[in-house]
Amino acid sequence: MGDGAARRRRRLRLHAADQPGGGVVSAPAATAGGDADRPIVVVIDDDASVRAALEDLLGSVGLQVRVFGSVREFLAAERVDAPGCLVLDVRMPGQSGLDFQREMSGAGIHLPVIFITGHGDIQMSVRAMKAGAIEFLAKPFRDQDLLDAIQLGIEKDRIRRRDAAALAELRDRHASLSPGESAVMARVVSGLLNKQIAAELDVSEITVKVRRGQVMRKMKARSLADLVKIAERLGIE
Incomplete structure (x- = not known):
């Protein structure tokens, strides 16, 4: 040298x-x-x-x-x-x-x-x-x-x-919602009941229930609490 x-x-x-002690220096694990x-x-x-x-x-x-x-x-x-x-x-x-x-x-x-x-x-x-x-x-x-x-x-x-990858996936899921489904999701996570959402959007409660089910499926939410957490990550209030 x-x-x-x-x-x-x-x-x-x-x-x-x-x-200290000589010997081997430990290092970050490298992925195979x-x-x-x-x-x-x-x-x-x-x-x-x-x-x-x-x-x-x-x-x-x-x-x-x-x-x-x-x-x-x-x-x-x-x-x-x-x-x-x-x-x-x-x-x-x-x-x-x-x-x-x-x-x-x-x-x-x-x-x-x-x-x-x-x-x-x-x-x-x-x-x-x-x-x-x-x-x-x-x-x-x-x-x-x-x-x-x-x-x-x-x-x-x-x-x-x-x-970042998880958030990007959530954004992709949200982007897959129709305008009607997106409107229902925003109101569901804000705490409105189906009949209140129906009145605000001027649609039937059955339509709200259908769209709500589609929202849960597309967003892969297992419960309302899960959907609320997803909305928080997406900045939906």
Whole structure:
């Protein structure tokens, strides 16, 4: 190993022997299957030695890794559709990590963020954590601290993706309702009785009952309480 690589390893303390007790470094569980199933970690750091060291570490524990030297480079690259997180340097030429964190949601990027920095302070750390960062690590940091944060970030992103998929399915179900069924659903979840709904919509109670049954079937609601919960998730009041 060359002097540069050795210095890189010492700087980030990537050797297992550097961990308390030595031995094996635990890592996030990687899902078996194709790349689409494997968690991905995106690293954005302007220091090439840091990028190389993190790519080695994270790749060695079965994670997909993509490294970029700047936010602009990352934004220009094709996105990978997989659960993951973002390891982001705080201070970089051009757009800083903290500035990018503020703009991520507007850019349609929802990856949990782990900040790494060689120039951190308490105020900066508090600002990052208040904005939703998973962790704020000062260089040099232990492998395990980073891996623990990555595991938390990946799990958080899995939950977000699962919830987003479930909400999209509910929206699709709601979109399948006819205008009449949608009108009945809105009134059912607001607590109106069938006869009250019939009067408001100027239809018969039988028509309301039929549409109500269709709503329950299409929305896959097993009870009125279930339908109310679905309506709350969809923002129907």
